[in-house]
Amino acid sequence: MAGQAIHLKKEILVRIIKAFLSDDFEEQTRLIPYSMRPKGMEVPYRCCIYKERAIIKDRTIAGLGFPIEEDDETVSLATYAKKAMERKEISDKNLTVLQAACKGCATNRIYVTDLCQGCVARPCTTACKFGAISIVNGRSVIDDSKCKKCKMCVNACPYNAIVKISVPCEDSCPVGAIKKDETGFASIDYDKCINCGRCTVACPFGAVHERSQIVDILKAIKSKKKVIAMIAPSIAGQFPGTIYQLKTAILQAGFDDVYEVAQGADITANTEAKEFVERMEKGKNFMTTSCCAGYNQLIKKHLTEIKPYVSDTKTPLYYTAELVKKELPNAVTVFVSPCVAKRAESFENKNVDFVMNYEELGALFVAKKIQITELEETKYTVESSKQARNFGVTGGVVESVKASLRDEEAIRPFVINGLNKDSIRQLKKFATSGCCDDGCNMVEVMCCEGGCIGGNATINNQKTAKKQLETLLNDSKDIDKI
Amino acid sequence: MAKVTVKVCLGTTCFVMGGNNLQELNDIIPEKYGDKVEVMGSNCLGLCSINWEYSKAPYVKVDEEVVTEATVEKVLEVIDKKLA
Structure with missing residues (x-):
């Protein structure tokens, strides 16, 4: 995984454990996003410090063992910490997706870039077995409804003008269990998921978390x-x-x-x-x-x-x-x-x-x-x-x-x-x-x-x-x- | 000219927070700088325990200069500056 994303996840785990070992677990847990992104700090990754804190809060929810998807943003981390202390059972859903982090990813598709020269040979149109490529205004255009993402056109283009836009979590999953849905967010189909954890490593935003049992x-x-x-x-x-x-x-x-x-x-x-x-x-x-x-x-x-x-x-x-x-x-x-x-x-x-x-x-x-x-x-x-x-x-x-x-x-x-x-x-x-x-x-x-x-x-x-x-x-x- | 000394912290915190990749320095440094730079592993340098600073681990010391959130590239850059 991208070094910083994994560093962040580990730092949050350390803070949860330190909070547990302190004399006020709930309050110390509530403060995690603020201690990691204190007022006036330079914003390292996102648009503003508030979003940074919101995302750290979500990651902390996973660290406390809860699914991020079910969080409605009104519940404070102190309450989550309390609920974690009272919990008797653990869940069999082992992964959770931080959807606020995964929104930045474009959909998995084949895309013709500006490098397309509109050449005479048009090897892409012959390479495509599904009739998905047509020429519009002298350039190749892909009909997404017909495209099967086979990448034949990608390999055929002599200008390397056609690219596959990747969704790393989808590409990494050997069984097609993680998908970006119509809203653009990734979600996991647990009936298919084999828990290999590949997506947790593949996502450059570190959006897929294990639900920790550390508490x-x-x-x-x-x-x-x-x-x-x-x-x-x-x-x-x-x-x-x-x-x-x-x-x-x-x-x-x-x-x-x-x-x-x-x-x-x-x-x-x-x-x-x-x-x-x-x-x-x-x-x-x-x-x-x-x-x-x-x-x-x-x-x-x-x-x-x-x-x-x-x-x-x-x-x-x-x-x-x-x-x-x-x-x-x-x-x-x-x-x-x-x-x-x-x-x-x-x-x-x-x-x-x-x-x-x-x-x-x-x-x-x-x-x-x-x-x-x-x-x-x-x-x-x-x-x-x-x-x-x-x-x-x-x-x-x-x-x-x-x-x-x-x-x-x-x-x-x-x-x-x-x-x-x-x-x-x-x-x-x-x-x-x-x-x-x-x-x-x-x-x-x-x-x-x-x-x-x-x-x-x-x-x-x-x-x-x-x-x-x-x-x-x-x-x-x-x-x-x- | 005095030799530059690179100390890679092998404390638990530095290792856990991503220090494992720094072990590459053991091969890269002698190859790149010969005997002008000496690289060694070190027991915990004690930098992580000051004021919650584990979040800046892993640490490397190039002579007396501390490199925080150290990566191979960052360390090489500091060495180059010293030798220049």
Whole structure:
């Protein structure tokens, strides 16, 4: 995401947490837009300071966990803060659009610019298969009602005079779930949305927000209950310091214990390896992984035909949360997540109470002034394997299943590195034909490019995150064979 | 001429607020300036804790000059000015 938009979102999270930790949460929350844009300040982005404050207010509403769309502007942030404190339930609608920010975006269309020379050859008119282009006053004109946005004319014009006007959120969505409606505002169709979070990153105005559960988590920490953090494998590389220092930092932030979800990833890998062997013995051609929450949403909403080929093995989070709740039935469990899709998965899993993404955890460290690199290390009760800790990198899951088998050659992997229109089409083809390309028999699907380290709520760039992760992998043991 | 020293803050706040991209400086600076400029990571420079100034993170120090909301471009600009 554009650097400033993400900076702004994080700053608001820090301020909400600071407000919570102060002695007057409601009043301090009400003041957030005024503290960030005090009277007389130079206006950084919008037309005036009042609009800046209005937009910051909307972003704060999302940070408090409420949908911005339902705000009628009369309710003060103090009231929202109060409502957040009283809230018992969280919603399954994980995203919310700040429509006041998205209005500046033009509609998705193909447009002929002034560079059109009105040439004799007119390659655009021949390239268009839908008869949408005609010549008016010696220039090409597109009839929007006929145009299918195929971009054939864009590619055909020798003057590069025809352009596609993009709507970044629409372009980024692999399933067409976010659209600008007739009023020009973007809105999300939750029946289609797979919660991949791509739109939150793509929008240059930072208009799409995750509905944060940070207040609910802080409330649980403040209560007498035990609160357990379960950190996703991709977290290694997201913060300075080691994952052992990170554990100390999370404990200092108020959690009672920290589990690596990689612990569950070891179970997932071993279970999936057994399942793979069974399926192959039954004569199946291929099996796909089942641990990516975005992919699971895709299967449910758009790709039911692939169901018979999807592994029945549960996700690393599932096994970890089950374990924690067995050991500590009254504990509140918080999954620390790289993406919004895991919010959807967690909502359906009674063993996971809340989700906090990496940005929110980072904001909590900032608000509490925790310096990770200066802390002592704390060991985990169970040390996870190298392969499990690499679960969040593209190719890592199928590698771990492979490493679980004595005959590693039995697996011929096919890796889907990121869901997009092409890879979804490919998966559809595998499902309908009943076999995978190139004689492969195990398909790993990760919704985000690069894997979970490319998740929408990650902090570090992939290159440096990977470098940091590799240091940890080098010191980790190999996975058990089945 | 004295060497220019660049300190990139590796404190939690700077990292969380966008400091990760500054790690590129470790490659860019030696390549561009050779041994005229020295770049190093630094523990928290303590700049974020003064008066809510975390919102100006990430920070980089070029000799004694503090670069706020630091980006690779901003830091290089300050170095160029020092060397000119």
